[in-house]
Amino acid sequence: MNDGRHTRSGLNLLLFGLLCLTASVSLLSGDLHSFGLPSAQKPVLRNLILFEIRLPRLLLAMLIGFTLGLAGAVLQGLLRNPLAEPGIIGVSGGAALGAVIVIYFNLAGLGSLFLPLGGILGATLSMALLYLLAGRGRGNLYTLILAGIAINTLSAALTALALNLAPSPFALSEILFWLMGSVANRSMQHVWLITPFVIIGCTALFLCARGLDALTLGEQAAASLGIHVKRLKLVVILGAGLAVGASVSVAGAIGFVGLIVPHLMRRHVGHRPGALLLPSALAGATLLVFADLLVRLLPTGVELKLGVMTALFGAPFFIYLVLTRKADTVAGR
Amino acid sequence: MKNVNNVYDIKNLQLSRDGRQVLTQVSLQLAEGRLTGLIGPNSAGKSSLLEAMFGFLPADSGEIHLLQKPLAHWQRTLLARTVAYLPQQHTAHWPVSVYDYVALGRIPHLRFGQAPGPQDKQRIDQAIEETGIRTLSDRAVTQLSGGELCRVAIARTLAVDARIMLVDEPIAGLDPHHQIAVMQLLQQQARNGKAVMTVMHDLGLASRFCDRLWLLDQGRIVCSGTPAEVLTPQNLRQVYRISCRELHAGGTRITIPWECSNE
Numbered sequence: 001m002n003d004g005r006h007t008r009s010g011l012n013l014l015l016f017g018l019l020c021l022t023a024s025v026s027l028l029s030g031d032l033h034s035f036g037l038p039s040a041q042k043p044v045l046r047n048l049i050l051f052e053i054r055l056p057r058l059l060l061a062m063l064i065g066f067t068l069g070l071a072g073a074v075l076q077g078l079l080r081n082p083l084a085e086p087g088i089i090g091v092s093g094g095a096a097l098g099a100v101i102v103i104y105f106n107l108a109g110l111g112s113l114f115l116p117l118g119g120i121l122g123a124t125l126s127m128a129l130l131y132l133l134a135g136r137g138r139g140n141l142y143t144l145i146l147a148g149i150a151i152n153t154l155s156a157a158l159t160a161l162a163l164n165l166a167p168s169p170f171a172l173s174e175i176l177f178w179l180m181g182s183v184a185n186r187s188m189q190h191v192w193l194i195t196p197f198v199i200i201g202c203t204a205l206f207l208c209a210r211g212l213d214a215l216t217l218g219e220q221a222a223a224s225l226g227i228h229v230k231r232l233k234l235v236v237i238l239g240a241g242l243a244v245g246a247s248v249s250v251a252g253a254i255g256f257v258g259l260i261v262p263h264l265m266r267r268h269v270g271h272r273p274g275a276l277l278l279p280s281a282l283a284g285a286t287l288l289v290f291a292d293l294l295v296r297l298l299p300t301g302v303e304l305k306l307g308v309m310t311a312l313f314g315a316p317f318f319i320y321l322v323l324t325r326k327a328d329t330v331a332g333r
Numbered sequence: 334m335k336n337v338n339n340v341y342d343i344k345n346l347q348l349s350r351d352g353r354q355v356l357t358q359v360s361l362q363l364a365e366g367r368l369t370g371l372i373g374p375n376s377a378g379k380s381s382l383l384e385a386m387f388g389f390l391p392a393d394s395g396e397i398h399l400l401q402k403p404l405a406h407w408q409r410t411l412l413a414r415t416v417a418y419l420p421q422q423h424t425a426h427w428p429v430s431v432y433d434y435v436a437l438g439r440i441p442h443l444r445f446g447q448a449p450g451p452q453d454k455q456r457i458d459q460a461i462e463e464t465g466i467r468t469l470s471d472r473a474v475t476q477l478s479g480g481e482l483c484r485v486a487i488a489r490t491l492a493v494d495a496r497i498m499l500v501d502e503p504i505a506g507l508d509p510h511h512q513i514a515v516m517q518l519l520q521q522q523a524r525n526g527k528a529v530m531t532v533m534h535d536l537g538l539a540s541r542f543c544d545r546l547w548l549l550d551q552g553r554i555v556c557s558g559t560p561a562e563v564l565t566p567q568n569l570r571q572v573y574r575i576s577c578r579e580l581h582a583g584g585t586r587i588t589i590p591w592e593c594s595n596e
Contacts, residue, residue, distance in 0.1 A: 214440055225413050
C-alpha cells in the first residue's frame with residue numbers, strides 16, 4: 001500500500017497500453033483490399049469490413065473479456081478462493097439456457113436481438129432463483145456456492161434436454177456451436193445491447209474493492225472495520241449477474257478467462273483482492289481480444305470458436321494451478 | 334481513588350444464540366486506562382459477550398451503552414473507528430504483505446475511494462513499531478509463525494487507533510515468550526489510556542497483567558473486580574472446579590491453578 005501504489009498504477013497503465021496495442025493489431029490484421037473489386041468501391045468495402053465486421057467483434061471481445069476478468073477477481077475475493085470463476089453463481093448457465101431456448105423454438109430468425117434477449121432473461125431468472133435459494137438465509141457462502149451448482153446443474157440438464165429433443169440436425173448444430181462461445185458475426189446492435197448491463201454491473205463490482213480487501217481478514221474482522229458484509233455479497237452477485245449474464249447472452253459461455261486472469265495478475269498487486277480488480281479487467285480484455293485474433297488468423301479451415309480456444313489454453317493452466325496450489329490461507333491464533 | 338471513565342455500560346444484558354440462552358442478566362462497566370480480562374470456563378459466553386459489545390449479536394433484552402450512546406444508534410463506520418475488535422482466529426486469506434495487512438486497520442478512516450494519506454501511514458508505521466514487527470513488514474502473512482501472526486494481527490488492531498480494544502483470546506496457542514509479549518503490549522495500550530478488554534484462560538497471566546477481571550460462568554457474571562477480589566479460592570472452586578496456589582512476586586499476587594477439586 002505504501003510504495004506499491006505507484007507500481008500498481010504503472011501496471012494498470014502498462015496493461016491499458018497492451019490492450020490498445022492488441023486491439024489495433026486485431027482491427028488491422030487480415031485482408032482489407034484484395035477482393036478484386038473496382039478501386040472506387042474499395043474505401044466503401046474497407047469501411048464495411050473495419051466498422052461493421054471487425055469493430056463490433058473487437059468491442060464485444062473487449063467488453064466481455066473486461067467483464068470476465070473483473071467478475072473472476074471479485075468472486076475469488078468474495079469467496080476467498082482462487083479457484084472461483086464467474087460461472088460459479090450459475091448465471092452463465094442460466095443465460096446460456098435462455099439463448100438455447102430461443103434457438104430451439106426458432107425465435108432467433110425473428111430478429112437478431114432475440115437471442116441475446118433470451119440470454120438476458122435466462123440470466124435474470126437464474127439470479128432470482130439464486131436469491132430464493134441463498135439470499136434469505138444468513139448469507140452463508142457455502143449456501144451460495146451450492147445454490148450456484150444447483151442452478152448450473154439445472155441449466156445444464158435443460159440445455160441437454162433441448163439438444164436431445166432438437167427439432168432438426170440444423171438446430172442441434174446451431175445450439176452446439178452457439179454454446180461453444182464466439183464473438184464472430186455480431187453487429188454494433190449487440191454491443192449497444194450489452195453495454196448498459198456491463199457498465200452498471202462492472203461499476204457495482206468496482207465499488208466492492210475495499211470490502212474485498214477487508215475480507216482478507218475473514219467476515220467478522222471485516223465487519224469490525226465497518227464493512228457491511230451482507231450488502232457486499234448482494235452487490236457482488238447483482239453486479240456479476242448483470243455483467244456476466246449480458247456477456248454470455250451475446251457470446252455464449254467463454255470459460256477460463258475469469259479463472260486464469262486474476263491468477264496471472266495477483267502477485268503483481270501484492271495479492272490484495274481490491275487492487276486486483278482493474279488489472280484483472282484490463283488483462284481479461286487483452287486476453288480475449290488476443291484469443292479472438294488467434295481464432296481469426298489461425299489457418300484451421302473451419303474457424304475455431306473463441307470458447308474452444310480459451311478452454312484449450314485454460315484447462316492445462318487450471319490443472320497446473322491445482323497441482324501447484326499451496327495452502328495460501330492461514331487461520332492461526 | 335483515581336477517577337475512571339466508563340466507556341461501556343452494560344445493563345441486564347440477555348442474549349441467545351441459535352435458540353440457546355448464552356448470557357443472563359449481565360451488568361458491567363468497562364473503564365478507560367485499564368486492561369480488563371474476561372475469564373471463565375469454556376462456553377461460559379465470553380466470546381458472545383465480546384460479539385454483543387460490538388453489535389454482532391443482537392441482545393434479547395437489556396442495554397449496551399457505548400460512550401453514553403445506545404450501541405444500536407452507532408453508525409457503522411464511527412463504531413469501527415471507536416472500537417477495534419480482534420477475533421479469536423487471525424485469518425489471512427491471501428498472502429498479502431505484513432504491511433498491507435496492518436494497513437487494513439485504516440479502512441474505517443478512509444472515505445469512499447480515498448487513498449491512505451500521510452496520517453494513515455504514520456499510524457500504520459507506529460502500530461508496526463509498537464508491536465516490534467518492523468523486520469517482518471515485507472513478509473507474506475501466510476508465511477508467519479503463530480506468534481508472529483498474532484503480533485501482526487494486534488498491529489492491525491492498533492492501526493485502527495480506536496479508544497477501545499476488544500481482543501478475543503490473543504494468547505491461546507502461543508509460547509510463553511509470545512504470551513508475555515502480547516500481554517505487555519495490551520497492558521501498554523491500557524497505560525496509554527485505552528480501554529482494553531481481552532478474553533483469556535491463563536489465570537496466572539490474568540492475575541499478573543490485568544487491572545480488572547470479569548469472571549463469567551454459564552452466561553452470568555459471578556464476580557468482577559481486581560484480580561485479588563475475583564480469583565478467590567471459593568470462586569475458582571465454584572466456577573472452574575479447581576484449587577489454586579498463590580505466589581507473591583513483584584508486589585503482585587499470582588494465581589497458579591493447582592489441581593481439580595473433587596466437588
